[in-house]
Amino acid sequence: MLLFFLMSCDKENSPPLEMSMETVHFEINFHDIDAETITALTDELEGNYDRILEDLGLDTVFKTMVYVHNSYDELTQAVDHILPNPPSWLSGIATGRSEMHVLYPGSLTVNFRQVTLHEFAHCASRNLNNNMGSFQKWLFEGVALYEAGQFVQPSTLDYMVNEQPPTLTQLNSQSDTRIYEVGYTLIEFVVDEFGSEAIHDLIVSGGNVSVLGISFGDFQTQWYAFVQERYL
Numbered sequence: 001m002l003l004f005f006l007m008s009c010d011k012e013n014s015p016p017l018e019m020s021m022e023t024v025h026f027e028i029n030f031h032d033i034d035a036e037t038i039t040a041l042t043d044e045l046e047g048n049y050d051r052i053l054e055d056l057g058l059d060t061v062f063k064t065m066v067y068v069h070n071s072y073d074e075l076t077q078a079v080d081h082i083l084p085n086p087p088s089w090l091s092g093i094a095t096g097r098s099e100m101h102v103l104y105p106g107s108l109t110v111n112f113r114q115v116t117l118h119e120f121a122h123c124a125s126r127n128l129n130n131n132m133g134s135f136q137k138w139l140f141e142g143v144a145l146y147e148a149g150q151f152v153q154p155s156t157l158d159y160m161v162n163e164q165p166p167t168l169t170q171l172n173s174q175s176d177t178r179i180y181e182v183g184y185t186l187i188e189f190v191v192d193e194f195g196s197e198a199i200h201d202l203i204v205s206g207g208n209v210s211v212l213g214i215s216f217g218d219f220q221t222q223w224y225a226f227v228q229e230r231y232l
């Protein structure tokens with residue numbers, strides 16, 4: 001899938017990420033990372049491209065610009081115009097429907113691969129619905145967590161074990177980070193109960209579960225029952 005590999009010779013005015021590799025669906029921008037690693041990263045993205053688009057009911061998306069940063073400071077400076085007060089745990093961000101930034105930890109860890117797929121799933125979602133003002137966080141994050149395989153075992157979460165699952169409203173709160181723990185099972189429940197095409201319908205609606213013919217309350221109750229039966 002490798003089309004070309006180039007290195008800028010413009011030393012006097014070097015951009016922050018001076019190297020670039022382009023594949024069919026992605027352009028990776030980076031520096032100080034060996035070609036073998038970048039090739040493995042593009043293989044990961046290209047290898048999951050069809051699956052993610054099919055899950056989201058998409059035929060194609062805009063070519064995705066991927067920026068791979070070598071430090072947290074470099075990452076946060078690059079996205080400062082979008083996220084002026086980033087959390088300390090930030091490891092990636094989709095800044096548009098065709099642009100994403102990730103923090104490279106020094107090797108192709110499982111977590112880094114998942115973060116990269118997570119941010120691409122955000123980009124793909126935004127190709128369906130780019131109205132971020134009304135796109136509900138539980139769905140936006142849930143889809144990305146599900147597509148990246150970021151599963152957290154519910155039996156390790158006290159509030160899930162103690163029958164106090166978060167509501168969708170709570171998960172939509174910017175200060176509530178539990179979506180990163182339960183997001184996978186929310187979308188797993190959607191697919192199990194309503195079929196994979198429901199992901200597409202939910203994204204288009206921005207997270208309005210009534211498009212599935214179910215109320216908010218019933219959705220929450222049935223999701224928790226699903227998790228209890230499968231994992232608790």
Ligand SMILES: [Zn+2]
Nearest residue numbers: 118122141144
């Ligand atoms: Zn996310």
